[in-house]
Amino acid sequence: MENNETTDCDVLMHPSATTWAMTKNIPRLELESDADITMRSPGRLRHHQSNITENIAVLDKEAAENSKFTVGIQLEKANVEDDSKQAHAAKKAEKATATVSIPGIKSPVKPSNRIQGLEPTAQFRPAGSEANKLWNDFGRAQATTTPEACNEPATATDFGPLSHPGAFPMSRGVKTPNPGRSPSMQHLIRKQSSIISQLDTTSTSDSIAFGVQREPQHGKDLHVFSQQAQYSTVCHRNQAIAARGIGTKSRTPASSYKGRKKTKPTIRTAVQAEHRQTSFGMRSSRNQNAYFSYDSLAVDNQPRPLLRGLLNQVVSAQTRTNPKTTSTSLHQESHQYEHLFNGKYANTWGTSTKKTLSVESPAFTPATLPVPGKGATISAQAASAAPFTPRNLASGTATPSSQIEAEPTTFNPAQAREFTPQNYDVSQQLSTNGAADAQVFDPFAMAAVAQAIPSTPYNPYLEENNQLGANGAGYYQGQASYAASIQPLQYHLYAPIGPHKEDILSYQRHAHDFFMPEKIREELQKKTEATLQVMPNSQLPDFENYHSLVALDTTHHRSATVFGYPSWVYKAQSAKNGNFYCLRRLEGYKLSNENSIRSVKEWRRVDSGSVVTIHDAFTTRAFGDSSLIFVTDYHPLSKTLVEHHLASPNRFGNRIPTTVPEQVLWGYIVQIASAIKTIHEANLAVRCMEPSKVLITSKNRLRLNACSVLDVVQHDAQRALPDLQQEDFFLFGRLIVYIGTNQLGQHLQALKPLVEQMARTYTKELCDTVNWLLSPSVKSIAEFYTGIASHVVDSLDSALHAEDSLTSSLFSELENGRMARLLMKLGTINERPEYDSDPKWADTGERYVLKLFRDYVFHRVDANGHQVVDMGHIIACLNKLDAGIDEKMLLESRDGQTAFVVTYREVKKQVASAFADLLKSQRR
Numbered sequence: 001m002e003n004n005e006t007t008d009c010d011v012l013m014h015p016s017a018t019t020w021a022m023t024k025n026i027p028r029l030e031l032e033s034d035a036d037i038t039m040r041s042p043g044r045l046r047h048h049q050s051n052i053t054e055n056i057a058v059l060d061k062e063a064a065e066n067s068k069f070t071v072g073i074q075l076e077k078a079n080v081e082d083d084s085k086q087a088h089a090a091k092k093a094e095k096a097t098a099t100v101s102i103p104g105i106k107s108p109v110k111p112s113n114r115i116q117g118l119e120p121t122a123q124f125r126p127a128g129s130e131a132n133k134l135w136n137d138f139g140r141a142q143a144t145t146t147p148e149a150c151n152e153p154a155t156a157t158d159f160g161p162l163s164h165p166g167a168f169p170m171s172r173g174v175k176t177p178n179p180g181r182s183p184s185m186q187h188l189i190r191k192q193s194s195i196i197s198q199l200d201t202t203s204t205s206d207s208i209a210f211g212v213q214r215e216p217q218h219g220k221d222l223h224v225f226s227q228q229a230q231y232s233t234v235c236h237r238n239q240a241i242a243a244r245g246i247g248t249k250s251r252t253p254a255s256s257y258k259g260r261k262k263t264k265p266t267i268r269t270a271v272q273a274e275h276r277q278t279s280f281g282m283r284s285s286r287n288q289n290a291y292f293s294y295d296s297l298a299v300d301n302q303p304r305p306l307l308r309g310l311l312n313q314v315v316s317a318q319t320r321t322n323p324k325t326t327s328t329s330l331h332q333e334s335h336q337y338e339h340l341f342n343g344k345y346a347n348t349w350g351t352s353t354k355k356t357l358s359v360e361s362p363a364f365t366p367a368t369l370p371v372p373g374k375g376a377t378i379s380a381q382a383a384s385a386a387p388f389t390p391r392n393l394a395s396g397t398a399t400p401s402s403q404i405e406a407e408p409t410t411f412n413p414a415q416a417r418e419f420t421p422q423n424y425d426v427s428q429q430l431s432t433n434g435a436a437d438a439q440v441f442d443p444f445a446m447a448a449v450a451q452a453i454p455s456t457p458y459n460p461y462l463e464e465n466n467q468l469g470a471n472g473a474g475y476y477q478g479q480a481s482y483a484a485s486i487q488p489l490q491y492h493l494y495a496p497i498g499p500h501k502e503d504i505l506s507y508q509r510h511a512h513d514f515f516m517p518e519k520i521r522e523e524l525q526k527k528t529e530a531t532l533q534v535m536p537n538s539q540l541p542d543f544e545n546y547h548s549l550v551a552l553d554t555t556h557h558r559s560a561t562v563f564g565y566p567s568w569v570y571k572a573q574s575a576k577n578g579n580f581y582c583l584r585r586l587e588g589y590k591l592s593n594e595n596s597i598r599s600v601k602e603w604r605r606v607d608s609g610s611v612v613t614i615h616d617a618f619t620t621r622a623f624g625d626s627s628l629i630f631v632t633d634y635h636p637l638s639k640t641l642v643e644h645h646l647a648s649p650n651r652f653g654n655r656i657p658t659t660v661p662e663q664v665l666w667g668y669i670v671q672i673a674s675a676i677k678t679i680h681e682a683n684l685a686v687r688c689m690e691p692s693k694v695l696i697t698s699k700n701r702l703r704l705n706a707c708s709v710l711d712v713v714q715h716d717a718q719r720a721l722p723d724l725q726q727e728d729f730f731l732f733g734r735l736i737v738y739i740g741t742n743q744l745g746q747h748l749q750a751l752k753p754l755v756e757q758m759a760r761t762y763t764k765e766l767c768d769t770v771n772w773l774l775s776p777s778v779k780s781i782a783e784f785y786t787g788i789a790s791h792v793v794d795s796l797d798s799a800l801h802a803e804d805s806l807t808s809s810l811f812s813e814l815e816n817g818r819m820a821r822l823l824m825k826l827g828t829i830n831e832r833p834e835y836d837s838d839p840k841w842a843d844t845g846e847r848y849v850l851k852l853f854r855d856y857v858f859h860r861v862d863a864n865g866h867q868v869v870d871m872g873h874i875i876a877c878l879n880k881l882d883a884g885i886d887e888k889m890l891l892e893s894r895d896g897q898t899a900f901v902v903t904y905r906e907v908k909k910q911v912a913s914a915f916a917d918l919l920k921s922q923r924r
């Protein structure tokens, strides 16, 4: 015993397989003979992975002679996607742990890298440990298989995809026994060890894998059949082994093996003796065929290849010591190890793996690195392999196995190994879809400012990633390398969120999926147009900071009924900030008290979605009189309630009373109540709630207008605020009556018949609400809200729906924004007549590719030379370009003389570079 500590290793690999291992990214660990080894296999862990390509044990005779043996396993972790699955798989693996002690094998000479994400699969034990004692007991144990092992259901996905193309599919309809679970399978495996040992000692091929040799003629597989058992094993060039049993009938005639190597009869003998009607291995879920790989040749929960490899090594080591041993005697000798599979462990593995673990045994840690002299059999690649460094250990000591086994069943995410994608550049760790994984992008994070500027993680959403990324490499010539994301943004970044009204197939898209709804577009465009509208020969003056006045009044009717002064409304633009405002002018108002106009200040603080915001009030003589001007928000194309509900004329100019739906009316009520609540809470009163002073700014969207006007013009009246607030309720009730009945009445008496009229159209609840508002009792807005609570909730719900659909529309515009940016860039580059006194700039170098790309996207022609106008193609191309995906396209010049095959990624790089050149020359 050389060491008393326990170490972990995942893989034991012979040097002769190093090259293979390196290509497969398999860590290596070499062992010397004469050491005790206790091995733990990941067991069923690999069954939970979908892409296990190899699982192989390699045995080399030469290595055995040099007192070394190797066993290799590759377990690809990359497909265990998320932590929970990893943890789940690791937990299963723990359960599947088996312990085997093999005498005569030394401690590892050079530990190497662990497979990331896997639990330790091997632990080294001192000679004479409890494991050895168990080992010796095996011979006396009987072969049994536990019910659990047999009954555990196996699904098709238990076995990964076909490990190699050379594996034979099992004929359809042949039932495949659950590999490693049935007693017959255990039996097979027991005997398989014999085959292996014999092959190992008789074959001289380098491609021996578990003693099965590559077929020389076909350079592919070696099919080994017994005449009776019809058993075949296959060793593919990648050394994965598949085997199948197809019952008593062989599909491959034995004659096809004429002239094969001498190893065949030996195998045949072994197989003939032991294996009948047995099949095992890997099952394909897709075509019902069964594929068998050697790695599944195991009892359930067993360290299959490792165990077999070690077992064979022991056998071959013994063969070495007695060169005269015949294959038959080897076969017999091998049986002494069969108790490994059918003895005590076989029993306990099926029931409780914990029992069999020799965790209490003292363990050793490999203390020495491989002696250079001993590395004669180690290839250069193996020798230069990175040393094994346990990832989770703070100290340099190896992980004691007991630590891992102590809590095998509890789920502890912290124990789950970090998944590191093997093929990625670790300097750019990205998770799916480009989101930063290990380092979350946070532009405000200043943690590392004290140190040297850290390399900025790639932010896929940043337009100019090179500029500050990579320590400002973008600023220095020669370092501005294009840092595209390893996992590019998905070109189909259209991820429209609901609400979706129609059920269409996933690949189907409406044109309006890519753009905002026509209705909204039209409305917004009209509003923009209205906002920008000017009157060419306007006589309206410019005053204060306002200019470009446009009258908004629809009639020339001078009405002083509401405010006591004729009022005019204009749209104007501010010279201060360029914004548009609405100016309400009270004609002929003479300011007698400065304080009156100050009350507007308080109105500025009123912030409600249902009140037109007031900004300022002042007097002016610009109109040739003394006018009072109120500056409020401008809501283009808004209408007053009178214009909307009470004055809608038919085509003959006659007004047709239209009944406002009750739901709409409730919506108005809730909005006005909300405005009143805000105003009353600001210690103000609405005072003016005429239908002509309530604006509808968009569909069913109300805003109280001209609220502050009466506070100014009737300032001298000095009415108490509570009175005014109580009056607001009456005005509110009256407003509802006007809208509900489509009539305007001026007096309280005139209201009564209107309310009765309402009762014929609307529900009692609405009429009661109106009556309550009109009643003389003292009210509060909170009380009112309590009464209409259910309608408030309804109103909120419809507001949320409206918001959802607007947000959804916004999404499509977001994507259009991406394309617009790209088009702008392409537009500045393509066909540019000159750049830096170089008239050919746009047609040379990388710009030429962009020119061809432009033709590819926009100027397509069909086979007959007719133009093809395909918006979908344009959108797809631009989005792919924006994402910089690896898809290739063929760009051809117009004369057909030049053709490029480029990826979108390259074109994106060229766009970025050409545009950067443009900006650079502009700065100069």
Ligand SMILES: Nc1ncnc2c1ncn2[C@@H]1O[C@H](COP(=O)(O)OP(=O)(O)OP(=O)(O)O)[C@@H](O)[C@H]1O
Pocket (backbone or CB within 6 Å): 552, 553, 554, 559, 562, 567, 568, 569, 582, 612, 632, 633, 634, 635, 636, 637, 638, 639, 640, 642, 643, 692, 693, 695, 705
């Ligand atoms: N803040 C505003 N933003 C946009 N348009 C407004 C704004 N305020 C009023 N208007 C519009 O100006 C026009 C005139 O409004 P006003 O309040 O004078 O109504 P009116 O029907 O003329 O009432 P009155 O007969 O009492 O003058 C209306 O069409 C109204 O839609």
